[in-house]
Amino acid sequence: MNHSHTTPPLDPAPGYRIADWEITSLIGSGSWGSVYAAEKVVDSAAGGSAVAIKLLRTDLLTPGQRASMEELAHKEAQFSTEADHPHLVRTHAVVTLRDPERPELDGMTALVMDRAERSLQDLLASGGTGRPLPEAERILSGVASGLAHMHTHGWIHADLKPANILLGPERAVWLADFGLTVELEGTHAYVPPLGSLDHVPPEWWSERTGVHGTTVRKTADIWAFGVLAHQVLTGGLHPFPGGTARARSLAAQAYANGSAPLRLDDSLEPEWRKLIVECLAPDHTSRAALDAGELSRRVEALHVERLPRPVYRRPAVLLAAGLTACATVAGTLVAFVPSDGKDAPEKTRSSATATALSDTTLPGAIPADSDVPVALRRIITDAAKRCTDEEVTPALLAAMLKAESGFDPKASRPATGEHGIAMWTPAVFKAWAVDGDRDGDKDYMSPADAIGTMSVFTCWLDQRFKQNDLRENLPALIAAGYRTSDRTVIEAGGVPKAVQPYVDEVLANLKEYTS
Numbered sequence: 193m194n195h196s197h198t199t200p201p202l203d204p205a206p207g208y209r210i211a212d213w214e215i216t217s218l219i220g221s222g223s224w225g226s227v228y229a230a231e232k233v234v235d236s237a238a239g240g241s242a243v244a245i246k247l248l249r250t251d252l253l254t255p256g257q258r259a260s261m262e263e264l265a266h267k268e269a270q271f272s273t274e275a276d277h278p279h280l281v282r283t284h285a286v287v288t289l290r291d292p293e294r295p296e297l298d299g300m301t302a303l304v305m306d307r308a309e310r311s312l313q314d315l316l317a318s319g320g321t322g323r324p325l326p327e328a329e330r331i332l333s334g335v336a337s338g339l340a341h342m343h344t345h346g347w348i349h350a351d352l353k354p355a356n357i358l359l360g361p362e363r364a365v366w367l368a369d370f371g372l373t374v375e376l377e378g379t380h381a382y383v384p385p386l387g388s389l390d391h392v393p394p395e396w397w398s399e400r401t402g403v404h405g406t407t408v409r410k411t412a413d414i415w416a417f418g419v420l421a422h423q424v425l426t427g428g429l430h431p432f433p434g435g436t437a438r439a440r441s442l443a444a445q446a447y448a449n450g451s452a453p454l455r456l457d458d459s460l461e462p463e464w465r466k467l468i469v470e471c472l473a474p475d476h477t478s479r480a481a482l483d484a485g486e487l488s489r490r491v492e493a494l495h496v497e498r499l500p501r502p503v504y505r506r507p508a509v510l511l512a513a514g515l516t517a518c519a520t521v522a523g524t525l526v527a528f529v530p531s532d533g534k535d536a537p538e539k540t541r542s543s544a545t546a547t548a549l550s551d552t553t554l555p556g557a558i559p560a561d562s563d564v565p566v567a568l569r570r571i572i573t574d575a576a577k578r579c580t581d582e583e584v585t586p587a588l589l590a591a592m593l594k595a596e597s598g599f600d601p602k603a604s605r606p607a608t609g610e611h612g613i614a615m616w617t618p619a620v621f622k623a624w625a626v627d628g629d630r631d632g633d634k635d636y637m638s639p640a641d642a643i644g645t646m647s648v649f650t651c652w653l654d655q656r657f658k659q660n661d662l663r664e665n666l667p668a669l670i671a672a673g674y675r676t677s678d679r680t681v682i683e684a685g686g687v688p689k690a691v692q693p694y695v696d697e698v699l700a701n702l703k704e705y706t707s
């Protein structure tokens with residue numbers, strides 16, 4: 193937070209109604225407004241029962257400033273609404289207040305968002321320095337995934353810092369505060385010079401501020417990520433020395449112009465040190481060698497590498513061809529089961545595909561004339577958006593679901609302990625589960641939960657295979673991994689024979705959906 197610009201709260205009393213929500217308390221104030229906790233008070237279709245409402249104040253501004261802030265507010269709202277991604281905070285509504293009796297509130301813009309429990313800034317402030325924050329790598333993995341999604345779709349965050357990373361319920365990690373987010377035009381875009389001093393790249397100081405503001409490139413977010421990763425992994429230490437943000441930014445500039453070395457904290461592990469050094473490359477041209485997609489893959493790999501490994505049992509009974517038609521047939525095949533529920537990998541999420549495109553134009557979209565039940569198409573498409581890797585498409589998920597259960601949400605194979613539309617084994621589902629229908633629980637019998645979880649798990653399999661240089665026919669490997677395990681496929685160096693009939697069936701379905 194830029195404390196020097198913090199505004200006094202507007203103070204709408206608890207109980208103040210904004211559209212379907214009522215304010216309950218003030219959370220905090222930033223440069224352009226205040227954020228309040230609010231609860232939904234009517235039963236409406238609008239999402240979000242416990243929300244945060246950001247009120248962007250215009251009352252203290254000159255008409256020129258007001259126009260520029262309204263533009264920023266619209267950008268924030270537009271971006272947040274378009275960007276449907278598990279690591280970007282969701283905006284449920286944008287409301288213009290109409291309250292002539294409260295002229296100070298009348299005309300103000302309110303953004304109704306998912307409510308976080310705290311920010312990364314709060315977490316850093318509450319811990320001791322010198323050691324990584326709890327779950328540091330999981331948090332960084334979420335941040336990098338959100339960033340990769342933004343960059344893929346032509347957006348720069350431009351204000352990445354701990355105060356703008358929110359930690360939500362169910363260990364959610366969201367990038368927030370898109371007020372400075374700018375849609376990319378070519379290789380760079382312009383933003384007003386308001387970013388946090390501690391996270392702006394050194395070139396920011398030497399590039400002239402023109403009428404449009406300061407030039408910002410994707411590499412500015414990569415720099416900010418480097419600073420942030422250092423802070424998170426060391427319990428808050430900034431990578432550059434100095435008692436004030438100004439002193440630290442001077443130290444960063446001295447490093448960038450070659451008059452001081454980069455001295456990262458000794459406690460960093462070598463892989464992290466290497467990655468942070470790349471993020472903090474002194475000039476934007478050399479920094480551009482690391483794009484956000486690559487960054488996200490590497491952070492994810494570092495994170496996953498350190499997770500406890502599940503122990504799999506091999507398939508007990510082989511899957512016969514023709515499973516599609518007999519989803520409830522007993523004695524087919526087992527997926528994998530961790531030796532106990534505790535040591536399975538947690539869900540690790542990456543991101544979405546093209547939100548700006550309509551669903552039918554997404555790569556691998558489900559064709560309108562296919563046999564995929566209409567009621568499931570949106571669910572499958574939304575689930576596929578949880579993965580940025582291009583192989584995990586709606587068509588692939590549909591092809592697998594058809595082979596798993598014939599799209600039957602009630603499918604069950606008691607003999608092998610597999611249940612629901614995606615044929616999850618409960619213990620394995622538990623280890624990866626996502627709340628796809630956002631009803632507050634994770635249930636393998638709910639199609640949205642089961643398919644959402646299938647997407648994150650297949651995404652992880654896809655990344656595992658690529659990390660192990662298995663890149664040929666990834667959909668086949670993913671299907672094989674889903675039926676056996678990542679390790680089984682990696683050890684076999686391809687599709688294990690035992691699951692070939694199942695994989696063939698998935699591929700035939702996929703061909704039908706993509707030709």
Ligand SMILES: Nc1ncnc2c1ncn2[C@@H]1O[C@H](COP(=O)(O)OP(=O)(O)OP(=O)(O)O)[C@@H](O)[C@H]1O
Nearest residue numbers: 193194220221222223227244305306307308311355
């Ligand atoms: N969706 C949210 N849920 C919960 N808390 C939030 C949410 N959005 C923002 N906050 C918190 O509200 C406070 C004010 O946020 P705001 O975005 O207005 O300012 P900031 O990011 O702290 O500073 P600045 O806008 O000056 O950069 C911060 O403590 C922030 O962590």
